[in-house]
Amino acid sequence: MSCDLFSLATPGVSGLQPYRPGKSVEELQRELGLDNVIKLASNENPLGPSKIVLDAISSTKDLSRYPDGNGFYLKKKLAEKHNVSVENITLGNGSNDILEMAAHAFVTNQHEVIYSKHSFAVYPLVTQAVGAKHVITQATEWGHDLDAMLSSVNDNTRLMFIANPNNPTGTWVDKNNLRNLLEKIPSHVIVLVDEAYFEYAKIEKEYPNCSSWISDFHNLIVTRTFSKAYGLAALRIGYSLSHSKIADLLNRVRQPFNNNSLALVAAEVALQDSEYIESSIKLNQSGMKQLTQAFDNMGLAYIPSKGNFICVNFEQPAIEIYENLLKSGVIVRPISDYDMPNHLRITIGLEHENTKFIEELEKIMTK
Numbered sequence: 001m002s003c004d005l006f007s008l009a010t011p012g013v014s015g016l017q018p019y020r021p022g023k024s025v026e027e028l029q030r031e032l033g034l035d036n037v038i039k040l041a042s043n044e045n046p047l048g049p050s051k052i053v054l055d056a057i058s059s060t061k062d063l064s065r066y067p068d069g070n071g072f073y074l075k076k077k078l079a080e081k082h083n084v085s086v087e088n089i090t091l092g093n094g095s096n097d098i099l100e101m102a103a104h105a106f107v108t109n110q111h112e113v114i115y116s117k118h119s120f121a122v123y124p125l126v127t128q129a130v131g132a133k134h135v136i137t138q139a140t141e142w143g144h145d146l147d148a149m150l151s152s153v154n155d156n157t158r159l160m161f162i163a164n165p166n167n168p169t170g171t172w173v174d175k176n177n178l179r180n181l182l183e184k185i186p187s188h189v190i191v192l193v194d195e196a197y198f199e200y201a202k203i204e205k206e207y208p209n210c211s212s213w214i215s216d217f218h219n220l221i222v223t224r225t226f227s228k229a230y231g232l233a234a235l236r237i238g239y240s241l242s243h244s245k246i247a248d249l250l251n252r253v254r255q256p257f258n259n260n261s262l263a264l265v266a267a268e269v270a271l272q273d274s275e276y277i278e279s280s281i282k283l284n285q286s287g288m289k290q291l292t293q294a295f296d297n298m299g300l301a302y303i304p305s306k307g308n309f310i311c312v313n314f315e316q317p318a319i320e321i322y323e324n325l326l327k328s329g330v331i332v333r334p335i336s337d338y339d340m341p342n343h344l345r346i347t348i349g350l351e352h353e354n355t356k357f358i359e360e361l362e363k364i365m366t367k
Contacts, residue, residue: 012109012131019121022333023326034329038356040347041333043167043197043309045231047283047350049266050276053232056269057262067261074259074268078239081271082211087244090251093258095196095225095238100126102159102221104253106190107132111158116144118169118338120194123161132158142303142311143171146181153189160185163194164208165201168335168345170305172201175208182217190246192221196238199229199277200284201306211241218243221250226263228308229280230270235263284308287348294358298365303343311335311343318344321364328360 006014022041029037049057075086082088092098099122107113109131115123117139127134135157137148144162153160165172178193185191193210201207210222225238237259240250270276291310295302301313314321322334322344333345346357 010131012128015128019125020337023331025331028326028329028331032327032329037329037331038349038353039331040349040353040357041331041345042233043228043307043347044233045229045280045308046348046353047231047276047280049231050270050273052273052276053266053269056265060262060265063261065261066257067259067264069257071259071264074239074264074271077268077271082241084211084214084241085244088214088241088247090240090242090247090254091259092223092238092240092254094227094236095194095223095240096122097236097254097258098221098223098238098240098250099123099161099192099194100129101250101253102190102192103127103130103132105249107158110156112154112156113159113161114149114152114157115161116149116163116166118142118166118340119144119161120163120167121337123163127159139169141171142166142169144173146173146177150181150184153186155188157186157189160189160191161194162191163196164210165197165306167196167307168309168333168338168340168343169303169311170307170309171303172204172207172306174206176206178208178210179213182213182220185219187219190219190221191217192223194223196223196225197228197307198224200281200308203281203285204306207306214241214243218245221246226267226270229277230267231276231280232263232266232270235260235266237263237267283350284348287351287354290351290354291346291348291358294361298362300365309345309347311340311345313343315342317341321361324364325357325360328363330357330360332357 025037025039071091075089079086103126107130112133112135113127114135135152221240221242223240227233303311
């Protein structure tokens with residue numbers, strides 16, 4: 001017996017194209033038989049987890065028990081860090097998880113979701129999954145045009161995504177302009193500010209810390225992650241800060257035990273390791289300088305970035321350059337899916353990884 005299984009799926013899901021992650025080191029090694037591969041594709045922290053985090057994980061023994069479904073101790077530490085109540089916090093399986101929670105909690109197929117062109121690929125995925133209408137505003141210099149986003153709001157708008165800094169472009173919105181938008185947005189629109197790269201961007205004086213605004217704007221959700229600067233991408237843990245009523249609604253659609261015990265312990269310890277975060281930021285700054293100087297020397301244009309990555313414009317389809325880099329054992333990220341076919345996104349790596357990438361790119365560019 002057979003049937004058209006796709007016809008049984010909801011319209012939003014049947015038409016979805018799954019998220020495509022960056023190619024892994026192991027995958028490239030299998031494909032090309034390479035021994036030495038570096039990955040500068042997925043905006044991971046090249047330092048890896050800190051020693052105290054690894055020690056905490058190794059001391060977690062009782063894996064036969066379910067984790068704390070409420071994440072009590074981690075929430076307590078987060079509440080102290082952000083000077084909020086634990087009722088303002090929602091934990092996610094990465095901050096991605098919270099993007100999906102927000103869509104499920106507030107959006108139906110009668111609603112519209114606003115996000116910018118060239119912004120994070122998960123925004124259209126969660127919008128389509130719930131059957132909502134996409135409203136994609138044009139970008140300004142590869143970044144969010146807040147005036148265009150505000151002008152797109154109507155009675156059917158229910159959710160707006162703003163990535164700050166934006167992935168994949170690295171562009172950012174300053175505190176005055178973002179606060180001005182929030183003050184003008186109608187109360188029926190939930191604004192989710194995605195601050196996955198907050199720790200890298202906070203060195204910029206005019207970059208906003210939206211976690212301090214949740215008492216001012218009851219329709220605001222701010223998401224953060226441990227996957228980037230904290231070096232815990234494999235453990236998949238993130239969180240959001242919001243008004244307690246929003247947090248209550250998000251927690252109603254949150255999957256039970258969405259954070260495992262190792263992730264909860266690791267995140268709690270990582271929050272206390274300020275020395276590691278400072279090292280991550282300094283490494284990112286020096287690596288960004290190393291890459292931008294190399295691009296300047298090669299005459300390549302790039303988008304100034306406040307993340308731990310940078311987009312380079314080759315002024316021609318970049319897929320061939322990407323494939324040639326793969327052959328040399330260097331994985332970067334093509335971003336044609338973001339309507340940026342001439343760009344590649346490069347994660348900032350360790351100094352020797354950046355050097356390897358630069359050397360291989362120079363060889364390709366001079367052929």
